[in-house]
Amino acid sequence: MDVKDLKTYFYLDDQKVARAVDDVDLTVNAGETVALVGESGSGKSITSLSIMQLINKPGKIVDGTISLLGQNLLNLSDKQMTKVRGNDVAMIFQEPMTALNPVYTIGNQISEVLRKHKKMNKKQARRRAIELLKMVGFPRAEDTFDEYPHQLSGGMRQRAMIAIAISCEPKLLIADEPTTALDVTIQAQIIDLMNEMKEKLDMALLLITHDLGVVAEYADRVLVMYGGQIVEEAPKKRLFKESKHPYTSGLMESLPSIYKEEERLGTIRGTVPPAHSFPKGCRFSSRCPHAMDQCFESNPDLIQLDHEHSVRCYLYTDE
Amino acid sequence: MYKYIIRRILIFIPMLFALSVVVFALSKAAPGDPFTTMLDPNIDRSVFEERKEALGLNDPIPVQYFRWVSSAVQGDFGESIVYNQRPVMDLIKVRFWNTIYLGIVALFFTLIVAIPIGIYSARNPYSLLDYGATGFSFLGLAIPNFFFGLLAIYFLSIQFGWFPAQGTVSGTDVSGLEEFIDRIHHMILPGITLGLAGTATYMRYMRSEVLDVLGSDYIRTAKAKGMSDRNVLYKHTLRNALIPIITLMGFEFGVLIGGAVITEQVFNYPGLGTLFLDAIINRDYPIVMALALIFGIFILVGNLLADIFYSVVDPRIRYD
Known part of the structure; x- marks a missing residue:
């Protein structure tokens, strides 16, 4: 999947425009796990919802292309798009407690996807749904099929969500902070499960997270997002070893290290500025420890350092 | 599911009882009696007292209540006083x-x-x-x-x-x-x-x-x-x-x-x-x-x- 120049803006009541996603380029290749990292409000979730075209008013995808296997999804009609969602691209959300419809059984909610996209009849869908439930680790899958979401724990509900998401063997799975709301011990299980499913079904995985531990463990490539833009892109190992952007470095410093004893972890001062009033220059300039005059003047472009590493910062321009 | 419904129906019974007590108490607490609107100065007060006695209106309140409830559960709410003594149930039906x-x-x-x-x-x-x-x-x-x-x-x-x-x-x-x-x-x-x-x-x-x-x-x-x-x-x-x-x-x-x-x-x-x-x-x-x-x-x-x-x-x- 290839996302180019994606712009999703929110038109707020008071004439302000929140540029929640501004010129994002993003590529996820088959079988690859790409992590999209950034703190709250950086535009990660809006990026993923834009890919699914699930942006609600007052938000709007203003510009860009989202191509999946050569087809631009933004050119599809609403009806055609419903054939892509859940079928070619599937998504898992952050909050498993509320992401399932409380009045229908787990089985019903898996079957309806199969019946819609794979045109299965009730019996086939039931058989396949039970298979899927077994795959994602429900020991009593037949019983679980007839259970309601409130009878399952958070971790189990997230497993059910994964079963729904992989039911049609999508080419791309988007996971929007799938473990944030879960217990630490469950988090690892869920991520492991997603990774296992990814391998098994040869999907591409776009993992949206702010957990750098998860990134270190599973991602192939990392994109760091700040203020609605990609500020750094690199393969995982290089990002952790030689991060370039001051923001990325700040994130790294906020991680505890097992090699040195630290009194206090590093922090990044301040918070992400609201998307309707970014500073005039570089969007990170107001919080950047290395900000120069130039940084307050204009926003830098994404600079290619080499074929796999790029960064949006004036510290790395040649001039 | 069925247990739930049965339990709800069982709760119904004490509520019905409470309701009947309230209805009865309110009607007893209301001032006057059926004869208040029919008082004819030419008739002796003792006639009304006799009628009241005959209708059981002078009995102790609990007795009156039980008499009313026991006939009410059989669908008999007594007779209308105004509508020519027709049974209340008929009027309601x-x-x-x-x-x-x-x-x-x-x-x-x-x-x-x-x-x-x-x-x-x-x-x-x-x-x-x-x-x-x-x-x-x-x-x-x-x-x-x-x-x-x-x-x-x-x-x-x-x-x-x-x-x-x-x-x-x-x-x-x-x-x-x-x-x-x-x-x-x-x-x-x-x-x-x-x-x-x-x-x-x-x-x-x-x-x-x-x-x-x-x-x-x-x-x-x-x-x-x-x-x-x-x-x-x-x-x-x-x-x-x-x-x-x-x-x-x-x-x-x-x-x-x-x-x-x-x-x-x-x-x-x-x-x-x-x-x-x-x-x-x-x-x-x-x-x-x-x-x-x-x-x-x-x-x-x-x-x-x-x-x-x-x-x-x-x-x-x-x-x-």
């Missing part, structure tokens, strides 16, 4: 179904108007029709029943002559299908009048519920699964949005009967409401007590139905 039908027409009108408009308003918030519906709701809630009834009679019945202004049938010479249509025709105006406030309330509820559900995570999940708009609305949204509406409908049952007291009077409609009002004015206590008990049972049954229906729609409360 004649009018009971009229009121029930009127309630059904009112509820039907409420639901077919309020639910679709509420859904439309939620899907197109701040549209012209949404503002219109909001305006209508406030008007519907603000206009008293009897006033709307009078307006309806004046315009739709007297000025335009579209609907009859009173009664339940045009005459005795109609029968079969013709009679059915005629009865419906008679019920439309009182039905709309009775259902007006409910329509306004339900519309508001429906709008806010659907709006709420449409913004929920599981609707986003349904959309992310590629479900069509129709499916998202009818399958995933509606069932969740209707849960609070069902609770409301339990109360509506009682509200409709209560509202019928006034509406029936305005349309001179021979139902329980008219009977109730007449009985109160005439201090016809056997009728008042019987009807108060019946109205109370309506509310209890309404809530029971709502609870049962609720547990059918929402699996989360099935195993409580």
